[in-house]
Amino acid sequence: MTNPAALSSFDIRVLPKVSLHDHLDGGLRPGTIVELAEAAGHTLPSTDPVALGEWFRESANSGSLVRYLETFDHTIAVMQTREGLTRVAREFVEDLVEDGVVYAEVRWAPEQHLRGGLSLDEAVEAVQAGLEEGVADAEANGHLIQAGQLITAMRHGDRGMEIAELAVRHRDRGAVGFDIAGAEDGFPPSRFKDAFTYLAEQMFPVTVHAGEAAGVESIVDALVHGRALRLGHGVRIAEDIEVDFEDEAAPDAGDDTSVGMVTLGDVAGWVRDRGIPLEICPSSNLQTGAVESFGEDIESHPIDLLYQTGFIVTVNTDNRLMSGVSLTDEFELLVETFDYDLDDILELTMNAVNAAFLPLEERAVLAGYITEGFNRARG
Incomplete structure (x- = not known):
């Protein structure tokens, strides 16, 4: 274990990071x-x-996901042209580079950006152009970053299959995965089960927003009908965990989902034991009320419970504008709150590397690059 005090000797911002849950329009x-x-x-x-x-920050800090989502009316409104989409994507990469991110999956919903006359394919191409410009500019300035698109369908819409086909169509031109987003409660992944079946047939990776505005049932739907390889947020899986701080008796020897004083329910046990990654966004979770059943401050956020219990936790920003945070800020928050050290930051980062929608060989290269960066930080 690294002495947490040693973290003050360098800037967490310089550490190479991986961002898996970051919305372009946020x-x-x-x-x-x-x-x-x-x-x-x-x-x-x-x-x-x-x-x-x-x-934006004050409006998003309402404790309501519905109110939080309303702030996107303004960002989406200015992302309706090829030039606007390309500029936003390029600057998005520039800001990630400034934050020390070396691999990013950028999620956005093309169906929301057609008011200016663009087709779905033209919108995807415009964003890809901006991402590539940002990557090229970073390389010219001595920084390495790789960025891919997570093509997203809106849960309340009826274009799931169309967007799934769009994602697959661009799989060799920047698209690395598929997602559904928007109002979670009342719009389950099962609405798009045909699209998810198509994506599985195409061997195209999927992450699904689940366990944020809705609970464990939403996570089950994401796994069963969405065939999710990752859970977007997924933080409410903690509602399927029992923690007994008073009973010090040893767990039943036949109960392999018990760990000390922590007992996992069937769904939590499935997610943990099969290593299904959680894309947790600490600050956003507090803003939207996703973790209000656990408390109202970061100290009560279940991210540490999940991490210590063996879940594959990854740390993300969700919407940097609305939450007013960077990935560096989120790691600094965890260090301050839970006494995480450099080893913890590396483990959480490696969780993200292994969860990335990249071929195994590319993940191995990324892991090596990140390890070298952390070793330099250790001196």
Whole structure:
């Protein structure tokens, strides 16, 4: 174990990181929103970038996922042209590089960006152009980063198969996976079971938002009908875990889902034992009320329970604009709250490497690169 105090001797920002759950329309720069809104004739709550950034953070900090999602009306409104999408994607990569991210999966829903006349394929191509520009600029400045698209269908829409086919069509042109997002409660993955079957037949990887606004039943649906390889958030899997701090008796020898004073339910045991990764976004989870049954502050967030119990936990930002955070900020929050050290940060990062929608050989190269970066940080 690394002494947590040693973390103060260097900037966590310099550590190579992996970002698996980061929404394109939730990571715009306030100044870019102002400029694009003026060109599009879209009215904003404020045209001052600083004040606008504060508005997004305050509006998102309501404890309601529905209210949180309403803030996207403004970001999506300025992402309706090829130029706008390309610029946002390029700047997205630039900001990730600044944060020390070396591999990122950028999720977004093309069906929400067609008001300006773009087709689905043109929208995907515009975002890919921006990602590639950002990657090329980073390389020219001595930084390495790889970025892919997670093509997303909106849960309340009826375009699941169409978006699934779009994702597969672009699998060799930037698309690395598929997702469904939006209002989780009331819109289960089973609505898109035909699309998920098609994706499985095409051997195309899937992550599903589940266990955020809805509970364990939503996670089951994501695993059964969504055939999810990862769970977007998935944090409410902790509702299927019992923690007994008073009973010090040894667990039943025949109960292989008991670990000390922690007992896993059937669903939690399945997710943990089969290594299904959780894309946990600590700050966002507090803002949206995803973990309100556990408490209202970061100290009560179940991420540490899940990590210590052996779940494959990955750390993510969700929406950097709305939460006002970077991946560095999220790791610093965990270090401060749970006394995580450099070894913990490396393990959480390696969890993300192994969960990435990359071929095994590329994950091995990425793991080596990240290990070298952490070794340099150790001195």
